Amino acid sequence: MEPGEFDWIRRIVSCLGSGGSEIGDDAAVLTGPDGETWVWTIDTLVENVHFRFDWLEPEAVGHRGLIASLSDLAAMGAEPIAALTALAAPADALAARVERLYAGLAATAQHAGCPVVGGDLSRAGEVQLTVTALGRCPGQVLTRDGAQPGDEVWVTGALGGPAAALALLLREGPTPEVLAHPAYDRLAHPSARVPEAQWLVDRARLGAAIDISDGLSGDAGHVARASGVGIMIETERVPHDAGARDVGRQLDADPIEWVLHGGEEFELLLTARAGSIGPLVNEFEATFGVSLTEIGTAIEGAGVRCIENEVVRPLEPESWDHFGTPSDLGS
Amino acid sequence: MEPGEFDWIRRIVSCLGSGGSEIGDDAAVLTGPDGETWVWTIDTLVENVHFRFDWLEPEAVGHRGLIASLSDLAAMGAEPIAALTALAAPADALAARVERLYAGLAATAQHAGCPVVGGDLSRAGEVQLTVTALGRCPGQVLTRDGAQPGDEVWVTGALGGPAAALALLLREGPTPEVLAHPAYDRLAHPSARVPEAQWLVDRARLGAAIDISDGLSGDAGHVARASGVGIMIETERVPHDAGARDVGRQLDADPIEWVLHGGEEFELLLTARAGSIGPLVNEFEATFGVSLTEIGTAIEGAGVRCIENEVVRPLEPESWDHFGTPSDLGS
Numbered sequence: 001m002e003p004g005e006f007d008w009i010r011r012i013v014s015c016l017g018s019g020g021s022e023i024g025d026d027a028a029v030l031t032g033p034d035g036e037t038w039v040w041t042i043d044t045l046v047e048n049v050h051f052r053f054d055w056l057e058p059e060a061v062g063h064r065g066l067i068a069s070l071s072d073l074a075a076m077g078a079e080p081i082a083a084l085t086a087l088a089a090p091a092d093a094l095a096a097r098v099e100r101l102y103a104g105l106a107a108t109a110q111h112a113g114c115p116v117v118g119g120d121l122s123r124a125g126e127v128q129l130t131v132t133a134l135g136r137c138p139g140q141v142l143t144r145d146g147a148q149p150g151d152e153v154w155v156t157g158a159l160g161g162p163a164a165a166l167a168l169l170l171r172e173g174p175t176p177e178v179l180a181h182p183a184y185d186r187l188a189h190p191s192a193r194v195p196e197a198q199w200l201v202d203r204a205r206l207g208a209a210i211d212i213s214d215g216l217s218g219d220a221g222h223v224a225r226a227s228g229v230g231i232m233i234e235t236e237r238v239p240h241d242a243g244a245r246d247v248g249r250q251l252d253a254d255p256i257e258w259v260l261h262g263g264e265e266f267e268l269l270l271t272a273r274a275g276s277i278g279p280l281v282n283e284f285e286a287t288f289g290v291s292l293t294e295i296g297t298a299i300e301g302a303g304v305r306c307i308e309n310e311v312v313r314p315l316e317p318e319s320w321d322h323f324g325t326p327s328d329l330g331s
Numbered sequence: 332m333e334p335g336e337f338d339w340i341r342r343i344v345s346c347l348g349s350g351g352s353e354i355g356d357d358a359a360v361l362t363g364p365d366g367e368t369w370v371w372t373i374d375t376l377v378e379n380v381h382f383r384f385d386w387l388e389p390e391a392v393g394h395r396g397l398i399a400s401l402s403d404l405a406a407m408g409a410e411p412i413a414a415l416t417a418l419a420a421p422a423d424a425l426a427a428r429v430e431r432l433y434a435g436l437a438a439t440a441q442h443a444g445c446p447v448v449g450g451d452l453s454r455a456g457e458v459q460l461t462v463t464a465l466g467r468c469p470g471q472v473l474t475r476d477g478a479q480p481g482d483e484v485w486v487t488g489a490l491g492g493p494a495a496a497l498a499l500l501l502r503e504g505p506t507p508e509v510l511a512h513p514a515y516d517r518l519a520h521p522s523a524r525v526p527e528a529q530w531l532v533d534r535a536r537l538g539a540a541i542d543i544s545d546g547l548s549g550d551a552g553h554v555a556r557a558s559g560v561g562i563m564i565e566t567e568r569v570p571h572d573a574g575a576r577d578v579g580r581q582l583d584a585d586p587i588e589w590v591l592h593g594g595e596e597f598e599l600l601l602t603a604r605a606g607s608i609g610p611l612v613n614e615f616e617a618t619f620g621v622s623l624t625e626i627g628t629a630i631e632g633a634g635v636r637c638i639e640n641e642v643v644r645p646l647e648p649e650s651w652d653h654f655g656t657p658s659d660l661g662s
Contacts, residue, residue, distance in 0.1 A: 028415060028448035030465070034365040040448070042415040042463060046455040049419075084359060084373040086417075086461045088380075117359035117371070124377040126456045130417045132373060132463040134361070 027076045029141060037137040038081070041072035047127040050264075055169050058097040059104030060188040061129065064264075066108045066116075068213070069133035070192035071266040075211040077142035077201045078135030079194060080114035085131050088124030101129065112194065139201040142209035142270075147227035151207045151271035152278075153296040156193050159216060160244030160255050161186025163262025168247050183243030190266040196288050197268060203280055207271035207298070215261040218317035219269050220304045227271075230301030233315060235260070235308040237295045260306070261318040271298050358407045360472060368468040369412070372403035378458040381595075386500050389428040390435025391519040392460065395595075397439045397447075399544070400464035401523035402597040406542040408473035408532045409466030410525060411445035416462050419455035432460065443525065470532040473540035473601075478558035482538045482602035483609075484627040487524050490547060491575030491586050492517025494593025499578050514574030521597040527619050528599060534611055538602035538629070546592040549648035550600050551635045558602075561632030564646060566591070566639040568626045591637070592649040602629050 027041035045051055045065050053061070066083060073080055085105065089098055109116045114133065165178075165187035172178050193211070200206060208223045216238065224231045240259050248255035270277075277292070284292045296306075306315040358372035376382055376396050384392070397414060404411055416436065420429055440447045445464065496509075496518035503509050524542070531537060539554045547569065555562045571590050579586035601608075608623065615623045627637075637646040 028413070030413060030448070034367075040413075040415060040465070042417045042449070042451050042461070044417045044419050044451055044453045044455075044459075044461065046419050046453050048456070049454050082359070082361065082371075084371060084463060086373045086375045086463075088375050088377050088459055117361075118373070120373050120375055120461075122375045122377050122459075123380050124375075124457065124459060125379065128375075128419055128453075128455060128459050130373070130375065130451075130461045132415060132417075134371070134465075 042132040043068040058100035062101040062105030065129040071211040073135035074194040074197040081134040083133040085119040088122040144226035147208035147271040151298040157267040158239035158241040160258035161241035163258035164244035164247035205273035205276040212265040233296035373463040374399040389431035393432040393436030396460040402542040404466035405525040405528040412465040414464040416450040419453040475557035478539035478602040482629040488598040489570035489572040491590035492572035494589035495575035495578035536604040536607040543596040564627035
C-alpha cells in the first residue's frame with residue numbers, strides 16, 4: 001500500500017514537534033489579541049488534482065478555494081475575520097484565467113463577510129491556489145475530539161452530489177446537460193455552513209464537529225479516532241442529494257457510494273448530547289433552507305460502522321486521499 | 332513587455348475590492364479589540380522558479396520558505412506568533428524530500444520561536460511550499476509608506492550574496508567548491524531580521540521599512556511609491572557582501588549588479604529621521620553581528636536614483652519579477 005496523506009501528516013507532525021499537535025483539527029487554535037479564541041486554517045487546490053479547468057469555470061475554482069477554508073472555520077464554530085491567498089500559475093494561464101478566478105473568490109469573500117486582505121502571486125508550472133483564513137469563535141470552539149458515547153450524530157444538507165457530478169463528468173464530459181445538472185451545481189458552487197454552525201453553537205449541546213471534506217466515512221473516522229468513540233451510522237437515514245439520485249438513475253449506479261464516501265461536500269458532521277438538536281430541526285430548516293438529519297450514534301468502542309436492514313458492517317473510508325486513492329480528480 | 336507580477340497584483344487588488352488595499356505592504360494588518368496589532372503574511376516557493384532541488388538541500392528549501400514569511404514580519408516591526416504551511420508535491424518526491432524539507436522548516440521555526448501549528452498536504456505535479464505567518468507588533472507598525480523627505484535610508488547587512496551565488500551556480504553547477512562558498516551560504520541559509528527590527532523600533536525614529544526580497548532597486552522603489560518621496564542612493568556606500576565580491580573576482584564581473592538588483596536578500600531597508608540611527612550603530616552591530624549602514628536619503632519628488640562620482644542616474648529595478656524578468660531561478 002502506498003503511504004496515504006494521513007500517514008504523511010502524522011510523520012510531519014512528529015517532525016514539527018509539539019506545535020503541530022493542533023493539526024488534528026480543521027484549523028489551529030490561537031488566543032486572539034483580547035483573549036478571544038481565533039482559529040486559523042490553510043488549504044490548497046491543485047489543478048488536475050482538486051479541479052480541472054475543463055470541468056470548472058475559473059470563478060468556481062476561486063469560489064471553492066475560499067469555501068474550503070470557510071468550511072474549516074464553520075467546523076470549528078468560527079466566523080471569518082479575513083483571508084489571504086497565494087496563487088501560483090503559468091504565465092500563459094494568467095491572462096485567461098487568473099482575474100476570473102480572483103473575481104469568483106472576491107464575490108464569495110464579500111458574500112461571506114470575509115475580506116481578502118492580501119496575497120502572493122508566483123509563476124509556476126501548474127495552477128495552485130492556497131487560501132488561509134482566520135476566524136473568531138464567539139462561543140464553543142468545536143473540535144473533532146468532543147464526541148461522547150451516547151451522542152447523536154447529525155449531518156447538515158444532503159450528500160453525494162459532488163461525487164455524482166464527477167462520475168457524470170467522467171462518463172459524459174462537460175456537456176451543456178452535465179453543466180446544468182443539479183449535482184454539478186453541488187460540485188461547482190458548494191456552501192460553507194458558517195451561519196448554520198453558529199446557530200447550533202448558540203442553541204444545542206454540541207460534542208464534536210468536522211466538515212465533510214474527505215467523505216462521510218473518512219470524516220466520521222476522524223471524529224471517532226480523535227474522540228475515542230465508535231460511531232454507528234444508520235445507512236438508510238443518510239440524506240441523499242436529489243441530483244445524486246438522478247445521476248444514479250442515469251448511470252444505472254447506486255448513489256450510496258457517493259453518499260458515504262464522496263469528498264468535498266462541505267456539509268457539517270456533528271455530534272450532540274441526546275435530545276439537544278431534535279427540537280431545533282424545524283426552525284433550523286426554516287431559517288437556512290438546509291436539512292438537518294440525525295444519522296447515527298456515538299458509542300463505546302472505536303471505528304465507524306453502518307447498519308442497514310439490521311446488518312452491521314464496518315464503514316471503511318474510500319475517501320479523497322490525495323496520495324493513495326483514485327477517487328479525486330487527478331490521474 | 333509582458334505584464335509583470337506587480338501589474339497583476341494591482342489588477343487583482345482592484346478585483347478584490349477595498350479589503351485588498353493592505354496588499355501594498357509585506358503583510359496585512361489586523362487590529363484586535365484591545366488595540367494590539369497583528370500582521371499576517373503569505374509566501375509561496377515554487378520548484379524551478381524560486382529554487383531547484385539540485386542547487387538547494389530540502390532542509391534549505393524549508394528554511395527559506397519560513398524565512399520569507401518571518402522576514403515580512405520583521406519588515407512590519409512584528410514578532411512571530413505562529414505559522415501554518417501548505418505543501419504540494421508529486422507522490423514520488425515525498426519519500427525523498429518532504430520529511431527533510433519539513434525538518435529544515437521545523438528547526439528554523441524552533442530557532443525563531445515561531446511554532447508551526449498546522450498544515451495542509453496535497454499531491455501535485457511540482458513542489459510548491461506556501462507558508463503563512465502571524466506576528467504581533469509590540470511597538471511601531473512599520474509600513475512602506477512612512478518615509479518623509481529628509482529621512483536617512485539605512486540597510487542591514489551586506490548585499491549581493493544570493494545573486495552572486497546564483498551566478499556561480501549557473502556557471503559552475505553545484506560543485507563542492509560552490510556549495511562551500513560564503514555567497515552560497517547567503518543563498519541557502521538567509522536570516523530574517525526579526526530581533527534587529529524590534530531593537531530599532533524600540534530605539535530609533537523609523538519612517539518606512541521593507542525587506543529586500545525584490546532587490547534593493549525594486550524595494551527602494553516600493554518605498555518611494557508608497558511614501559510619495561524620491562530616494563537617492565549613494566552607490567559607493569551600499570555594503571557589498573564579501574562572498575559576492577569574491578564571486579565577482581572569480582567570474583571577472585562587477586558585483587554591483589548583484590548588490591543593487593539581486594533579490595531574496597531578506598535584509599531590511601529602513602528610513603529614519605535624520606540623526607536617530609547614527610548613535611546606535613556601534614551597539615547594533617555589537618549586539619547582532621550584523622552591519623547597519625546609511626546608504627542614502629529620502630527627498631522630495633519621486634523615483635529612485637543613485638549617485639556615484641557625482642553622477643546621478645535613475646535606478647530602475649532589474650529585480651526578481653517572477654513573470655517578467657530572467658533574474659530568478661526559473662527558465
